Amino acid sequence: MMEPQIDSLHARSPLLPDRHPTPDLFICDIVDAAPKGDMASMEHPVFSLATKPDLRARRYDHGDNWMEVKPSADGLATIHDRDILIYCISQLVHAMNQGRPLSQIVRFKGVELLKATNRMTNGRGYDLLKAALERLAGTRITTNILTGDKEITRGFGLIESFEIVRETRDGRMQEVEVKLSDWVFNAIQAKEVLTLHRDYFRLRRPIERRMYEIARKHCGRKQEWRISIGLLRKKCGSTSTSKEFKRLVRKVVDDDQATDHMPDYRVRLDERGGGDDDIVIF
Template identity: 45%
Template sequence: MIYVDNTIQHECEATQKNKRKKHLSPKKHKETDFFIADIFNNMTFQDDIVSMEHPLFALKAGDKKVREYKHNNFSIIIAPNVQYGMASIHDKDIWIYCISKLMQAMYEEKEISRTVHFTIYDYLITTNRSTGGIYYKKAKDALDRLSGTRITTNIETAKTREAHGFGLIDAWRVVEEKDGRMVRVSVTLPDWLYRSITAKQVLTISPDYFRLRKPLDRRIYELARKHCGNQKEWKIGLELLYKKTGSTEAIRNFRGAIKSLVATNELPDYNVVYDRKNDIVSFTNR
């Protein structure tokens, strides 16, 4: 007869569970801190509908390939800066932060413009980043990629469609202390994005979006939020979902990523189910 130590068995089960729980990173800052709690409590996170629908951001860091995406009557060409590479979906956090600041100001009936001013510390805390010196530099690199990535499209915002080219941000400015640390940032958003914001073509997203480790998970969450909305369920064929994400991985790897997301059930706001027989992915509101 073989006896099993229950303590060891439970520890092994916990270890296996932790290995599976790999899609969400832990919260890096305690909201019990008065100042940090004030940042979180006064901001609802918003994302613009157009970029949630179309893959404007790279899912791989350092991507320098020109990509073209076509769907229905929309056509998008995304060209990275040769030096900095293409803006990634993690760089998009600056976009989301700026959109959220403007929507908050509109709610408070304050005057707004395309240029958003903020402290880099607030940005790092709010988007669940660490506040070490390297993260200040990473934020500056993200600004370079956002301004360097060029979009050519006939995209429509606020019922206006126009074919033109633009950067993901028009301009940025940083005030630094003597030690080189970024203190204050000013970001000027492109006109079409600002038009979306003033027309309130945005959707609220979960704060846990910033805890999603994998770029693909973030992209899938955007699509689920955009299409599921207040509906109980949204179903989509896996191949079409693959196209909408803008993934450059082989589709077999994409299928594996979906299975992993289903197994962990860590996508914020939504349960994910994969019907292998019909190759369909379903998202249901929690």
């Protein structure tokens, strides 16, 4: 009884459908929250890859940088919750490029965010958006990682607060205000941002999104970039065993070889006898 379900799953496109097709390329600037000059923030696993509530506090150390991330009762902010930050940062970068003054408070219509990030615009889409806002505000971070050459010495949320300014008659959030943390806002002011491909929002699996972010940070204009699978696992913030993580990476590689679904980059796996020395190539 299980085999047809597995075959059906494998036949499914690795990408989510384009729910809101548009003729214009959606360009989205994302925060590169890192020491200026190091530009390593996309290496640091701020967001959980879990698809169920992740209630585990964690610490990440890399070189001289460290970060502690603690969940609220709703769990850690997930990599899909990051969509909200991406959208808010895009709005502020756009305003900055137009010479308009910046504010830590971003006001937007819920439906515009849902469409821009390829999310559902039905009732469930709004419910998921509210839950994501709760996790972003509830997840607390302590770190020595600088943004805009400034260190935030107190604990902070990825967003400091949010307010549903106006709702429709059926209770859907019509307008929302989000106050970004100083840590994120400092990065925007310092122009520590990178650009994401629109199809980032169509990647189904959390590991694919995280792999894309890491590649986006490191590849630049290089023809290829290599990383050991052990280090990739660390930078992804994966809690899977080494064996399971390699299986997940191999699935991404196999899908990309078959469908070329990963935005901007092709992905290969150079297996060197197993273990953490295997190399992932973008």
